[in-house]
Amino acid sequence: MAEAESIIGTPDVEGAEPEQDPQAESVPGGEQAPKGRRRIVALFAVAAVAYALDLISKMIVVAKLEHHEPIEIIGDWLRFEAIRNAGAAFGIGEAFTVIFTFIAAAVVVVIARLARKLYSLPWAIALGLLLGGAFGNLTDRIFRAPGVFEGHVVDFIAPKNFAVFNLADSAIVCGGILIVILSFRGLDPDGTVHKD
Numbered sequence: 001m002a003e004a005e006s007i008i009g010t011p012d013v014e015g016a017e018p019e020q021d022p023q024a025e026s027v028p029g030g031e032q033a034p035k036g037r038r039r040i041v042a043l044f045a046v047a048a049v050a051y052a053l054d055l056i057s058k059m060i061v062v063a064k065l066e067h068h069e070p071i072e073i074i075g076d077w078l079r080f081e082a083i084r085n086a087g088a089a090f091g092i093g094e095a096f097t098v099i100f101t102f103i104a105a106a107v108v109v110v111i112a113r114l115a116r117k118l119y120s121l122p123w124a125i126a127l128g129l130l131l132g133g134a135f136g137n138l139t140d141r142i143f144r145a146p147g148v149f150e151g152h153v154v155d156f157i158a159p160k161n162f163a164v165f166n167l168a169d170s171a172i173v174c175g176g177i178l179i180v181i182l183s184f185r186g187l188d189p190d191g192t193v194h195k196d
Contacts, residue, residue, distance in 0.1 A: 130179075
């Protein structure tokens with residue numbers, strides 16, 4: 001009897017539920033669909049928080065710090081100093097403002113498309129940081145002077161002997177570092193683990 005039950009897949013113990021196939025969880029569209037949606041929600045939640053913090057900090061900097069003396073936070077090791085940056089992160093490539101604008105827009109589109117195949121929470125956090133940071137600086141590029149797609153990004157975090165940057169730059173760097181770590185550990189965005 002036990003042999004017959006194991007062949008047809010019925011449980012030996014009365015009231016016990018049939019064992020779930022662990023592979024069934026990784027099939028998008030089945031049991032995985034709610035889990036995948038949660039990862040997408042996590043991605044956009046992280047992106048929204050990163051974007052909001054960047055936007056609010058820049059509004060405060062423009063209102064309270066621009067055209068004023070820098071504020072020393074930790075002696076001369078760290079200060080807040082408002083500058084307008086025409087280049088990429090950390091002031092690199094000021095002659096290519098329009099190109100950086102389109103690159104940021106492309107990053108937003110690529111991450112939004114990749115979100116459909118996302119089943120890993122760490123990847124959701126990493127991509128959320130990238131998305132929020134890219135969208136934060138893209139907002140400056142579109143809406144700030146001197147013009148649409150040529151706007152200068154507001155930077156204000158000024159460590160000693162280092163480039164001035166903002167919270168969007170920080171989010172992008174943190175997201176990039178996390179992606180490198182996840183890649184080294186063999187974790188893919190779809191939640192699978194590979195070993196090279």
